Amino acid sequence: MISGKKTPTIQDVARHASVSAATVSRVLSSPERVSETTRERVTAAVRETGYTINQAARSLRLKAARTILMAAPNIGNPFYSTIVDAVLSEAAARGYSVLVASSIGDDPNLWLRDYLLSTRADGLLLFDGSLDTKRLHGLDEGGVSLPLVAAYDEIPDPEINSVITDNRLAAKRAIRHLVELGHRRIGHVTFPSRNGTTNERLIGYHEAMTEAGLETHPEWMALGNYNMPSGAAAAEQLLALKQRPTAVFCANDEMAIGFVHQMRKAGVECPRDISVIGFDDITVAEYFDPPLTTMRQPREQIGRMATRSLIDIIEGIQPEDEPVHLVLMSDLIVRKSTRAI
Amino acid sequence: MISGKKTPTIQDVARHASVSAATVSRVLSSPERVSETTRERVTAAVRETGYTINQAARSLRLKAARTILMAAPNIGNPFYSTIVDAVLSEAAARGYSVLVASSIGDDPNLWLRDYLLSTRADGLLLFDGSLDTKRLHGLDEGGVSLPLVAAYDEIPDPEINSVITDNRLAAKRAIRHLVELGHRRIGHVTFPSRNGTTNERLIGYHEAMTEAGLETHPEWMALGNYNMPSGAAAAEQLLALKQRPTAVFCANDEMAIGFVHQMRKAGVECPRDISVIGFDDITVAEYFDPPLTTMRQPREQIGRMATRSLIDIIEGIQPEDEPVHLVLMSDLIVRKSTRAI
DNA sequence: TTGTAGGCGTTATCAA
DNA sequence: TTGATAACGCCTACAA
Numbered sequence: 196m197i198s199g200k201k202t203p204t205i206q207d208v209a210r211h212a213s214v215s216a217a218t219v220s221r222v223l224s225s226p227e228r229v230s231e232t233t234r235e236r237v238t239a240a241v242r243e244t245g246y247t248i249n250q251a252a253r254s255l256r257l258k259a260a261r262t263i264l265m266a267a268p269n270i271g272n273p274f275y276s277t278i279v280d281a282v283l284s285e286a287a288a289r290g291y292s293v294l295v296a297s298s299i300g301d302d303p304n305l306w307l308r309d310y311l312l313s314t315r316a317d318g319l320l321l322f323d324g325s326l327d328t329k330r331l332h333g334l335d336e337g338g339v340s341l342p343l344v345a346a347y348d349e350i351p352d353p354e355i356n357s358v359i360t361d362n363r364l365a366a367k368r369a370i371r372h373l374v375e376l377g378h379r380r381i382g383h384v385t386f387p388s389r390n391g392t393t394n395e396r397l398i399g400y401h402e403a404m405t406e407a408g409l410e411t412h413p414e415w416m417a418l419g420n421y422n423m424p425s426g427a428a429a430a431e432q433l434l435a436l437k438q439r440p441t442a443v444f445c446a447n448d449e450m451a452i453g454f455v456h457q458m459r460k461a462g463v464e465c466p467r468d469i470s471v472i473g474f475d476d477i478t479v480a481e482y483f484d485p486p487l488t489t490m491r492q493p494r495e496q497i498g499r500m501a502t503r504s505l506i507d508i509i510e511g512i513q514p515e516d517e518p519v520h521l522v523l524m525s526d527l528i529v530r531k532s533t534r535a536i
Numbered sequence: 537m538i539s540g541k542k543t544p545t546i547q548d549v550a551r552h553a554s555v556s557a558a559t560v561s562r563v564l565s566s567p568e569r570v571s572e573t574t575r576e577r578v579t580a581a582v583r584e585t586g587y588t589i590n591q592a593a594r595s596l597r598l599k600a601a602r603t604i605l606m607a608a609p610n611i612g613n614p615f616y617s618t619i620v621d622a623v624l625s626e627a628a629a630r631g632y633s634v635l636v637a638s639s640i641g642d643d644p645n646l647w648l649r650d651y652l653l654s655t656r657a658d659g660l661l662l663f664d665g666s667l668d669t670k671r672l673h674g675l676d677e678g679g680v681s682l683p684l685v686a687a688y689d690e691i692p693d694p695e696i697n698s699v700i701t702d703n704r705l706a707a708k709r710a711i712r713h714l715v716e717l718g719h720r721r722i723g724h725v726t727f728p729s730r731n732g733t734t735n736e737r738l739i740g741y742h743e744a745m746t747e748a749g750l751e752t753h754p755e756w757m758a759l760g761n762y763n764m765p766s767g768a769a770a771a772e773q774l775l776a777l778k779q780r781p782t783a784v785f786c787a788n789d790e791m792a793i794g795f796v797h798q799m800r801k802a803g804v805e806c807p808r809d810i811s812v813i814g815f816d817d818i819t820v821a822e823y824f825d826p827p828l829t830t831m832r833q834p835r836e837q838i839g840r841m842a843t844r845s846l847i848d849i850i851e852g853i854q855p856e857d858e859p860v861h862l863v864l865m866s867d868l869i870v871r872k873s874t875r876a877i
Numbered sequence: 878t879t880g881t882a883g884g885c886g887t888t889a890t891c892a893a
Numbered sequence: 894t895t896g897a898t899a900a901c902g903c904c905t906a907c908a909a
Contacts, residue, residue, distance in 0.1 A: 202653055204903085215879065218880075220903070222684075247649065247650055249655050251901085252904090254903095255592040255885050256904050257904075270621055271612050271617045276613070276617040278636060283611065287637075308588065315591040333721055422819075423819060423820070456825070480855045482764050547886080561887065561889090562888090591885080593887040594888080596885090596887075598901085599901075
């Protein structure tokens with residue numbers, strides 16, 4: 196890199212190679228349209244000057260940022276972090292950068308609008324069911340489409356591209372596993388659903404219970420927050436019952452871990468006294484004691500597919516009027532936290 | 537938002553308010569330089585047109601993106617994800633966006649250079665010790681400075697801004713804790729240091745052992761990867777020893793969890809047979825069985841301070857010739873995975 | 878195959 | 894206090 200006062204522009208490279216700026220631009224974006232000798236001269240000049248393309252200028256001209264925005268409620272959650280990795284690598288492979296936003300804050304819809312309408316990001320990867328996709332979709336108005344792929348628990352809006360796992364089916368599978376082990380009093384730790392739609396995992400729980408001819412009891416339900424402390428709190432609540440459930444389905448692994456932890460504190464053993472099944476299969480599930488039985492979500496695949504679809508939409512590979520609806524399947528992973536009654 | 541063919545520009549707003557584009561721009565960035573009546577007219581016009589600033593144009597003009605780049609080896613690691621949260625919220629508070637890159641790939645220095653020299657990001661938050669800060673620093677050459685804050689284990693390059701925890705001291709504290717409990721054969725699961733510098737935690741281990749008048753044995757050392765499987769592998773290795781250590785210091789919690797998990801598989805109890813101490817205090821440490829004794833890193837603070845410093849540097853609040861060197865302290869959190877011999 | 882020229886949307890400078 | 898104007902660096906018709 197040659198020293199100089201300022202970062203070199205395409206003009207500097209052009210001068211260096213004794214060609215016009217247009218030619219340099221061509222070498223950079225469509226080399227085949229330039230004669231080989233010129234191309235070589237330009238390439239050399241690029242190297243010598245240490246030229247780097249100015250993305251701001253490029254974005255302005257192209258009206259595209261080659262950047263996607265990923266919004267998730269809390270990236271800190273281990274469930275999301277694996278997804279982030281997948282998103283990053285898939286995006287990088289397609290030449291896109293990733294802007295990350297934790298969707299906390301006053302008016303998410305407001306800043307989202309800002310990001311997406313301002314040539315900062317070309318599309319949105321939404322991992323947060325609490326955002327109002329209807330209104331987001333409304334951003335479309337002026338004929339400007341908003342590339343958007345949603346990936347979260349809720350049942351998807353048919354008009355919106357989505358990549359989800361079949362949460363209802365997976366929940367049913369979890370309950371069936373417990374039923375097969377002979378459990379009849381089965382509790383559930385769930386999360387108060389965020390945007391009105393009833394949570395799919397909760398529905399699955401009820402459906403499976405009904406199908407098995409089992410009763411559900413309001414007091415067997417506990418509300419959690421998808422984190423460990425709330426799982427522990429749920430355990431406290433259920434353990435206080437006169438007649439405890441013999442098995443509990445937690446809507447994610449973190450709550451399951453908190454639940455088991457609290458059980459142990461109270462001298463109640465898992466799975467001896469209560470079987471516990473989680474959801475997600477986060478890394479630590481396998482290493483926990485007891486190793487957690489859980490429904491494995493293909494997180495890496497979720498991230499990869501969502502990113503791929505979004506970029507396909509941005510680049511017009513996926514037609515806009517055919518929304519993508521990918522449903523990935525979860526697997527039951529039987530470990531040691533559940534046992535026959 | 538008024539419907540129209542395309543997203544409105546500052547010109548549209550200007551027309552709407554019957555003022556010049558310059559005035560609109562002023563209202564947006566320095567309202568106090570505009571008369572109140574005009575200001576109100578313009579504000580109304582902004583609302584009516586649904587105008588959003590075009591960041592690409594702005595960046596081009598200002599030669600600044602109000603965006604920082606965060607690079608970490610694997611965002612998926614729970615240790616980093618908390619940090620990400622802190623970075624996001626601090627950046628948002630200062631009006632900055634965050635671009636995230638997982639620094640895997642062929643030539644990290646190359647793409648980093650790309651990002652930073654291309655008006656895409658104004659500065660770099662580096663959480664990856666494997667990147668060559670010397671060379672990164674070398675990007676400075678042409679008088680163009682590269683705002684950079686490094687936050688990772690290694691002992692910092694004095695010329696580079698850094699936010700670290702005192703790893704050596706913390707490691708010594710961990711070992712002293714074990715010594716106080718009466719342990720004399722203390723093993724260590726470490727990571728082969730990434731960029732030549734010997735790892736601070738390893739040095740701390742050796743120093744503390746020497747100060748306590750204890751021997752260290754090469755076979756008490758195991759190499760890990762900062763993840764759970766490698767912790768398990770380390771356990772296999774140490775358990776195979778004729779004379780096992782009675783306590784083991786793992787360089788992070790994930791390896792400690794893997795270690796304990798493997799111990800249990802082999803019928804060896806923690807802490808009864810071997811005390812284990814970790815490092816970081818990730819969320820699950822408290823909920824693990826046994827709850828992990830560990831050195832708590834102020835992760836949230838690391839993220840926050842690093843971001844704050846970086847933005848201060850970018851904005852010229854922190855003078856360039858006075859590198860920031862923040863050292864945060866770790867706390868010993870005694871739980872149940874260590875006990876007196 | 879290459880060059881010329883105009884404009885993407887913003888802000889800073891200068892003048893009024 | 895406001896407006897006209899000229900860049901910022903790039904890409905793409907169009908012309909040569």
